[in-house]
């Protein structure tokens with residue numbers, strides 16, 4: 001009798017194990033089919049991507065000739081063409097950079113590979129920093145120096161990271177941006193999100209006729225060091241005044257950004273939707289990058305109008321506004337930053353109102 005019972009017990013355990021494995025297998029298969037299905041769908045482009053990709057003549061075919069290269073050098077640069085599958089990957093990559101969270105998508109989850117899994121904020125997007133959908137150009141149509149161009153960074157596909165000295169492939173550099181610049185989590189190196197953005201960056205490089213291994217001025221940031229200013233030191237108070245004058249009408253008096261109809265019109269530079277404390281954009285972590293970004297890319301429409309001293313002062317001020325803790329800051333810092341992000345903005349607003357200032361409000365959340 002006892003022998004029979006243990007026999008049944010064993011069989012039940014075995015059945016449970018096989019059942020669990022089978023369920024996991026079916027789940028993995030379903031996920032795989034879902035991804036294959038998304039890959040085969042026609043892509044609905046964001047208005048920005050529709051415009052850009054049409055201008056660069058993206059189409060499936062045996063060869064690709066860049067209209068940009070033709071217009072700029074007068075010579076046709078003929079390259080190997082793209083399959084329809086390639087074209088869809090490039091289109092999805094563009095959409096991801098332009099609209100990471102799918103605010104312009106009919107079905108955000110599917111059209112953006114559920115990218116919201118990887119970001120904590122509700123309004124962060126790659127294009128906030130990698131402007132012009134990763135290909136920012138001056139009014140004259142030349143690539144903007146120091147604009148974090150994805151095309152120019154692709155042709156430096158395996159690059160030494162200047163801070164760690166480690167050779168980072170393009171995929172890893174994207175992953176870094178998910179963690180700290182977008183304050184989120186790291187996608188898998190072979191995630192469709194990463195692959196599509198890589199396909200898009202590679203296409204941009206072909207469209208702009210960039211040469212592999214070359215360094216271009218639009219790659220990365222034109223850093224602004226303390227020694228390149230008048231050496232008066234970084235001035236927080238001056239930064240606050242300049243921020244109020246030059247930035248607050250777009251990014252909000254407390255840097256929380258401006259949201260119109262649920263869509264981010266001007267991104268947050270502080271608070272839950274901003275880069276975190278361990279992002280290289282954070283002045284107190286790396287002091288040269290944010291000033292470099294500002295000098296080349298802000299204020300929008302008046303790029304290049306700030307002095308180096310302005311850029312450093314403003315960056316110093318901005319980085320002192322409350323923002324999420326970084327991935328290596330630990331739970332206490334995370335808790336503290338959460339507290340500061342929740343408590344400070346309403347408090348400052350209340351004090352302003354109490355003092356009788358008709359202070360403009362941040363609309364970002």
Ligand code: HEC
Pocket residue numbers: 100124125126127128129130148150152153159162170173174177178181182197219220221275279280281289
């Ligand atoms: C808050 C600003 C910010 C956001 C948002 C951001 N990035 Fe970046 N990104 C940067 C900065 C700054 C660098 C350069 C860092 C450096 O020089 O070490 C960079 C570098 C990169 C690079 C490497 C470029 C190079 O030339 O080395 C890639 C690729 C990249 N980002 C992709 C992305 C993707 C994809 C997203 C969206 C998920 C994103 N970034 C979001 C600021 C940002």
Ligand code: HEC
Pocket residue numbers: 127128129131132243246247248249250251265266267268269274275281293294298299300301306314318
């Ligand atoms: C006319 C409105 C406007 C003004 C003025 C302006 N910005 Fe921006 N800023 C933007 C927009 C819009 C973006 C997002 C980029 C895009 O969509 O092209 C942006 C992006 C940024 C980013 C990167 C995004 C991020 O998530 O961190 C920072 C930092 C920034 N601005 C700081 C500043 C500072 C500092 C000033 C003042 C010197 C300033 N901006 C002035 C509109 C503005």
